[in-house]
Amino acid sequence: MSLEQSALLLRRQLAELNRHPVDGFSAGLIDDDDIYRWEVLIIGPPDTYYEGGFFKTHLTFPRDYPLKPPKLKFMTEIWHPNIDKTGDVCISILHDPGEDKFGYERPEERWLPVHTVETIMVSVISMLADPNDESPANIDAAKEWRERREEFKKKVARCVRKSQETAWD
Amino acid sequence: MGNCLKSPTADDISLLRGNDSQDGSEASSEPPPPYQESVHVPMYHPAPNISRPASQLTEEEQIRIAKRIGLIQHLPTGIYDGSKKIRECVICMGEFCVGDAVRYLPCMHIYHKECIDDWLMRSFTCPSCMEPVDAALLSTYET
Structure with a gap:
């Protein structure tokens, strides 16, 4: 996939999301001149510990998107x-x-070139609602989620409050 | 993998403009470095997250890639004539135009040849139904 094609695909998705916004997040570019770097505001999903939060994320696409996945931070x-x-x-x-030699992840669970900003964000929002504590990236949070749920909830509530204060900075 | 070293010229430009160069953005604005040949070197993917030119592949990787290219070439191709039910290539999200080169996978999903061939070099599965292409290929040989 050439540079122009990946840019075209991303522009198409951005236009589509502007025309038909999707519940749960709002997407735009960090810099209008760079189609490869998006800012996505995730609205903490209702009926989860993250409800009421506004979480700013950056989605960075490689030049060979959609053959390779973007990174989300x-x-x-x-x-x-x-x-x-x-x-x-x-x-x-x-x-x-x-x-995947070791069979930890089935191919359909990994990156596919049919994923779009929308399908990625839907997965991330469902991850917020339903953490997978079997492959944690934050071991302390995973342990707390499993063993000291009240402490976990308190920490999340603090992040939610903070996110409300900083969302529009 | 990206080169994290920034050239002094890029830093100078960002200083003149008065903005901080942020990660990922430095490559796009700076002029191409001198003495770089603009010849396109094809990249291969011995593993999904590794990209290397052919000259840097091990013999084993070369054989694997050659086999993969052979398998891909066994998949039927055609020219889109507008008669198919599938009207969009889900990889580039572009509508098929009459005359586009398309490739048919054993699961009957079709894509632009250029879009799907690049993907199949990395992962031998159909992006729409996740059907492993090689298993399907082998079963069609058996019948």
């Missing part, structure tokens, strides 16, 4: 088993495609 502080302490999101659909 939370810029707003967040406490979650599958998001490491620097904000990097670790979910299987953002892992490189291919033959």
